[in-house]
Amino acid sequence: MVSRRRMRRRKPVAKGYTMGLDDKIENTAEKLGGKGKEAAGEATGDENLRAEGQGDQAKSDLKQAGEKVKDAFKK
Secondary structure, eight states: OOOOOOOOOOOOOOTTOOSOHHHHHHHHHHHHHHHHHHHHHHHHTOHHHHHHHHHHHHHHHHHHHHHHHHHHHHO
């Protein structure tokens, strides 16, 4: 029998609360991972890895911008 995994529930957002600390940490970690991939790609001459790192950074920036827009409308 397969065991069921419990989904992680997000804590309720308090009124006036801006972008959560966990979201900021997650976006920052993704951006740092992208920078690492980009640096590794440059060091090894791997254009695909470098491009993947740049893509990860861009994705992180877009997520962070989206969170800021949501926060602006909550106020």
